[in-house]
Amino acid sequence: MxxxxxxxxxxxxxxxxxxxxxxxxxxxxxxxxxxxxxxxxxxxxxxxxxxxxxxxxxxxxxxxxxxxxxxxxxxPVISKEETKKFLQDICFKLEDEERVIPGGFIYMTDIIYSPENAEMIGKILATQFINKKIDYVLTMETKGIPIAMMGARSLGVPLVIVRRDNKVTEGSTVSINYVSGSSKRIQTMFLSRRALSRGAKVLIIDDFMKAGGTAKGMTDLVKEFEGEIAGIGVLIATKEPKEKVVEEYVSLLYLENMDLKNKKISIMPNPSLL
Amino acid sequence: MxxxxxxxxxxxxxxxxxxxxxxxxxxxxxxxxxxxxxxxxxxxxxxxxxxxxxxxxxxxxxxxxxxxxxxxxxxPVISKEETKKFLQDICFKLEDEERVIPGGFIYMTDIIYSPENAEMIGKILATQFINKKIDYVLTMETKGIPIAMMGARSLGVPLVIVRRDNKVTEGSTVSINYVSGSSKRIQTMFLSRRALSRGAKVLIIDDFMKAGGTAKGMTDLVKEFEGEIAGIGVLIATKEPKEKVVEEYVSLLYLENMDLKNKKISIMPNPSLL
The missing domain is CATH 1.10.10.10 (Winged helix-like DNA-binding domain superfamily/Winged helix DNA-binding domain)
Known part of the structure; x- marks a missing residue:
């Protein structure tokens, strides 16, 4: 009624x-x-x-x-107080020594795939770019998709997902070669020609940044669509290398150190957000 | 205050x-x-x-x-009336001849990656399984992730993503070989040993089902964790083959026919949901 x-x-x-x-x-x-x-x-x-x-x-x-x-x-902007509480809690969870994976990685999919966490991370990232008139959120498959989805939801804009392989379901694609920071190997990323309109303002969201090679690749890809990068937001960036291949980015957390022998992980919130 | x-x-x-x-x-x-x-x-x-x-x-x-x-x-249960309105609208959009991709595919990522649509699809799928005491929503990367995420959010449970490759960030994994319905090739899927607790009730959500090979693979994977499949929900299932390799599933839409020569796509809502 x-x-x-x-x-x-x-x-x-x-x-x-x-x-x-x-x-x-x-x-x-x-x-x-x-x-x-x-x-x-x-x-x-x-x-x-x-x-x-x-x-x-x-x-x-x-x-x-x-x-x-x-x-x-x-x-849905998140206050500094709430941001602080949430990020400190996530750091505490991520620093659990059980999360150390051989090769120097941290198991974190249970945290970033939880809808409640993904929503909060998406909202905190969106809060940083709320006044940038974003048209799209762009991410690279796979692990960043849940937080990018929630970021796009908070900004009320479409999500666009870049693929590692050329998929037939995407129709004709634009491809970019890039150097992945961690593996130093040349890889290719693909985006459907239909995915972005010309001249769009794009926010890149991803879960992890080391040297920034993947973000740099996505930046180049957006240029192929005559688009503009309005910002780059990630959940965790490593402290080293200090110089990333992208100029500006916002990371919610910094991975300070990882002592594989003693299984000690040290992560801290980005102090400028608190 | x-x-x-x-x-x-x-x-x-x-x-x-x-x-x-x-x-x-x-x-x-x-x-x-x-x-x-x-x-x-x-x-x-x-x-x-x-x-x-x-x-x-x-x-x-x-x-x-x-x-x-x-x-x-x-x-967040969705009424039949709203379900009908939404699904009819999605059918109308998907039937646009511009969406036909050579090889007999439909371009639909713009629709299923839109947070508003993904949320509604997730809520409608969750509504079908709301009383099943679901512990996890499981999906296979990549295209199903946004709707699976929103389904998991609606049910208040974690999302788990099955990978096509063995990723180092997942730690030790369990793998299953499966026959993809569309390509008829044997492929492998991987899930982190840490991703599911023993004996969990799992809802599988995916964007598309043809013969059901991928869903069958996920079912087998869940068995390796001594889990139980509480349901399978997909956005679109093809009318042919009528017999899928999984027994029970709920599809929101049926792909009735695709006439590649005349670029005519025919999709209709699942009448039992309206």
Whole structure:
């Protein structure tokens, strides 16, 4: 039974539910007037109450956009306090010596594939680029996909996935050769010609950065589409090498050290985000 | 400023926001009492109001769990009406002749990587298995990951991703040989030994099923972990071959026919879901 008159208690609940389910998407006031059977002035007041309350409890930001194309939208920005708590908790979990894998790697898929963690990582990364007018989030298969998906969701933009192989389901593709930082081998990445529109602003999201070769490859790939890199965000970057092959990036965590003999991993949050 | 006394209008908004952000996760009433500075009786009433309103507007279900381990949780179940509307819309988009790729494939990554679509597909798939006490959602890289992620989010369980190659970052793995339905070639899939706990109930989610070889491979893999398959859900299954190598599965859409010469694709929603 839509369109029946709703009380304020009900209206605010529905308003928050719908805005929360569609981050960064603009809804007109009329949309809520019709759905909730209320006048524009009442909906405006509802929005103010919802806005103040969410900000007060650090649950994100409701923005009103004036003008003909105006309306209201929700941005799931994460406060510094919450970012700190979450990143410290993730560091604690990742530093567990049981996670050390022969060859000097850390087992972390259980953490980054957990929808709750992926959502929080996606929201924290999106928060860093919220004002950059991003058109797409780009990632390279496979491990970065869950956090990139959640980042794209937070920004309300499509996700695009670069492939390691030329897949027939992608149609005709553009390919780039790149040097993977860790293996030093020349590899190829592929992206469907249809995946990006010309001149798009792209945010790269990935789970891990060592020398930055993969991110550099994705940067070159975006240039082939005459696109612009609006930012690079990763979950963990290694402290060494200090100079990456990409110039600017934001990493939520730094892998400081890994002592394979004693199985000691040392990871810390990026201090500039706290 | 947490813990200050909140009015009902505010309380219901926050309640819905928090439940909505954590599908299928039980929150105690005490949690909300403390967060919102209200008595248990008031929070119980808030929950009833929120529950009735969400159900009235087809926005999902709030469940209260009695007893010592009790509390309240939110299930983002999608109504038949909304399922129908969404699936019909997706069919319409997928039937666009521009999507035909040489070799008899359909370009659909723009649709299934869109966070809004992936979320809706994930919620509709989760709705089919909501009472199956799922422990994990399992998918095979790459194209199914976004919808599997959103399915796992809706069920409040971890996502597990099976790999096509043996990756060093996964630690020691279990591998299974399987026959891919489309290529008829023997391939191998790998899953980290740490990825699944023994005896888990697993829901397989994937984007596409032809003969079902990949799903069968994942089923065998789960058996190696002494796990149980609670269900298989896919976005699109081909009408032919009618007999798949897996016994039971739920497909949201059926690919009825593809006329490559005239570039005509015919897809329809699964009638039993509407």
């Amino acid at each position: 839509k369109n029946k008159k709703r009380k304020r208690t009900e209206r605010i609940g529905v308003l928050i539910k719908i805005l929360n389910d569609h981050p960064n998407k603009i809804f007109t006031l009329n949309y809520f007037c019709e759905l909730l059977g209320a006048a524009k002035s009442s909906i405006s007041e509802d929005i103010m109450i919802a806005k103040n309350m969410l900000e007060d409890l650090n649950l994100g930001i409701i923005e009103t956009i004036p003008g003909a194309a105006g309306g209201v939208k929700y941005l | 947490k813990n200050k006394k909140r009015k009902r209008t505010e309380r219901i908004g926050v309640l819905i926001k928090i439940l909505n952000d954590h599908p299928n996760k039980i929150f105690t009433l005490n949690y909300f009492c403390e967060l919102l500075g209200a008595a248990k009786s008031s929070i119980s009433e808030d929950i009833m109001i929120a529950k009735n309103m969400l159900e009235d507007l087809n926005l999902g279900i709030i469940e209260t769990i009695p007893g010592a381990a009790g509390g309240v949780k939110y299930l």
